[in-house]
Amino acid sequence: NAGVTQTPKFRVLKTGQSMTLLCAQDMNHEYMYWYRQDPGMGLRLIHYSVGEGTTAKGEVPDGYNVSRLKKQNFLLGLESAAPSQTSVYFCASSYVRGNTQYFGPGTRLTVL
Amino acid sequence: SQQGEEDPQALSIQEGENATMNCSYKTSINNLQWYRQNSGRGLVHLILIRSNEREKHSGRLRVTLDTSKKSSSLLITASRAADTASYFCATDGSGGGADGLTFGKGTHLIIQP
Numbered sequence: 001n002a003g004v005t006q007t008p009k010f011r012v013l014k015t016g017q018s019m020t021l022l023c024a025q026d027m028n029h030e031y032m033y034w035y036r037q038d039p040g041m042g043l044r045l046i047h048y049s050v051g052e053g054t055t056a057k058g059e060v061p062d063g064y065n066v067s068r069l070k071k072q073n074f075l076l077g078l079e080s081a082a083p084s085q086t087s088v089y090f091c092a093s094s095y096v097r098g099n100t101q102y103f104g105p106g107t108r109l110t111v112l
Numbered sequence: 113s114q115q116g117e118e119d120p121q122a123l124s125i126q127e128g129e130n131a132t133m134n135c136s137y138k139t140s141i142n143n144l145q146w147y148r149q150n151s152g153r154g155l156v157h158l159i160l161i162r163s164n165e166r167e168k169h170s171g172r173l174r175v176t177l178d179t180s181k182k183s184s185s186l187l188i189t190a191s192r193a194a195d196t197a198s199y200f201c202a203t204d205g206s207g208g209g210a211d212g213l214t215f216g217k218g219t220h221l222i223i224q225p
Binding site: 004031033035040041042043044045048050056058059090092097098099100101102103104105106 | 143155200204217
């Protein structure tokens with residue numbers, strides 16, 4: 001099993017550009033999450049999904065959109081990137097709410 | 113907002129010594145988890161302790177939970193160079209709200225050979 005994978009691993013954007021981060025898991029987990037990690041801030045929840053076709057806002061959702069069209073995939077979109085969105089983005093999944101989360105390797109995004 | 117706060121922010125010890133990290137949180141929880149993050153990598157789950165448990169062991173790891181003080185500690189015994197990493201506590205709140213975990217800012221542990 002690959003676990004949780006994320007693409008791309010690195011990306012540099014210019015202000016105003018758009019992009020989509022892809023997260024895929026092969027563990028048949030219902031729950032999927034997107035977090036961002038900034039220096040000295042720990043991880044903060046952006047959006048999450050409790051099953052195929054569902055999405056919900058986390059702590060810092062502004063400027064991001066998500067979609068969960070297939071159970072194994074969770075996409076994070078930035079429609080108009082801003083320098084404040086420079087961060088490392090982690091996707092995670094879990095079988096049930098509040099249980100162990102399995103993390104992907106992260107995507108390092110820089111917005112110039 | 114951050115739920116957990118780890119203490120200390122950074123810790124440097126000699127290989128073979130024990131390392132203790134603490135976590136404090138603010139609201140009632142269902143469980144508390146500890147994760148490890150090696151530099152530039154994703155987080156790896158270490159241990160989960162439920163709100164009705166007081167202590168849990170896994171290999172060289174020992175976790176305690178005091179819900180009356182809203183605090184937890186992670187003890188790593190007989191530390192090794194490979195234990196060098198950042199350690200995060202994460203809480204699953206029982207008060208509803210978003211279904212993700214709430215993470216602290218982490219303790220950066222350095223094991224000196």
